[in-house]
Amino acid sequence: MEEKDWESSPLSEKEAVLLCYDDEEYQFGAPVPKLQFRVGSSKARWIAELGMAEVEVKRGKLWTTTGIIRTGKTFCFIEEAVYLSEIGELQLLGDEDDVVISLKDLYREIAEGKCGCCWENYEVYRYLKGLGYILGRHGVPWTTNDVVNTTPSDEDESLCAGEFSQDKDSITKLLSDMQICDARPVFDVYLPNSHFKKSSPGEPSFVACFSGDSPPSKEEIEVLQKRVASPLMFCHIVEGRASFFSFNSIDLLVLP
């Protein structure tokens, strides 16, 4: 008499197929997006000491979801500038002159991890932007009346984010958390939204975090979750492919 194995074959169920996150097809079968290389696209000027670009000419609606506003001017971070340059929407001009900065030089900036965005961060930025998501640097308001802060000199990958935080208490807490925190929040991510407003962006859908070589430990997740109100999503990049994982504390239901 055979012992019954109540767990039936899951592969016959539609749900199991839906839940099988096999995005191989996206990698190999996806058509290469048609890039429009506009003449007369937006222009921005790179300001080295800020590690940001000041937008001088805006073209198109993309600026409703890209760049931060300070004293009426728009600035963009390196990942934004590089992404827009890649898709032909932006010409980035040098500090001193009107020579367009080459993609090669921009990629090198990112590869060197200066300006607060390393290559891994950029892969995620580019991937999600390409899908229509809206991304901003975590801890950086989309718009304020302050002048844009000089990029802090100690801004590097080992710091937990929050470079533009004005709150002294939170900075002190940041420093004390730093010891156990290799994991860091990098981008606020919003679902695609044609009505997005920088003046009232609302809460992000999640905050994209990076923990580097190893998955985040339980302690790191707890530390981060205390500081960040939104859900956290940890990104892992391998061979140019980005995967996103959420680690959520739950309280399993007590059944009757």
Added chain:
Amino acid sequence: MLTKLAINESIKVILCVERLISMSPRWKWKGAEAKALAEPVSKTVSELQSSLAQTEASGFLSSCNVLLSVEPEQADLLDRCCFGRTVVSAEKDKRWIKLSFEEAFFLFYKLKCIKISLHGRSLENEVALWRSMRSFKTNFAISYKAYSHLRSKNWIVRSGLQYGVDFVVYRHHPSLVHSEYAVLVQSISGNDRLKVWSDIHCSVRLTGSVAKTLLVLYVNGNVNTENMNMPLCLKDYTVEEQTIRRWSPELSREDETRT
């Protein structure tokens, strides 16, 4: 539709994920849910407990399990709450059930409804059994704490070996409902599971392909280390629950607008 499960969980829910991974239990046939509601697991476990205690059901310890001798009706009750596996035999008036250490210790120590003999002698207290099981199975203490934590919430707990995890849990009998969670037990001090990214990818993909959510139980057994030789130490152990899910950005957009 959010079920009680989703409401009770104190997680920050990402709407796009929830749309895709239904939080509702997947009942196997029409009427299964009603049947489950009519006969809660806790009630069947109570019946089992009384029945076994009444007949003084007993078993004996081997190096890898406990072999329990029961009457046919009791075998049926054990099956209804998913304790153990039947040993096929020709005997008509007795049934032999193989219990895992966790299952056996739960029935012995928590429900106090079976006797277990060791080296031919029936054990009076739990300390000798505890020590024996700990000597046979590394991490028994942690594994048992996780098992009893889940059972105490009235979930049905079975081995998760075929899914590459420690346990799979069902909210009722597997004939009625699909299992929702695949459970990995992680000792706070051990940190030997899910250490590298490929472990996370592997476990999440495996459990996702069988439509289960990966649930990690972090068991902290470091609180009362002098008493590790006695099951009394269990009361100081704590268990924290964490789900790990993979999110697919392509499937979660609500609006196709591109910048």
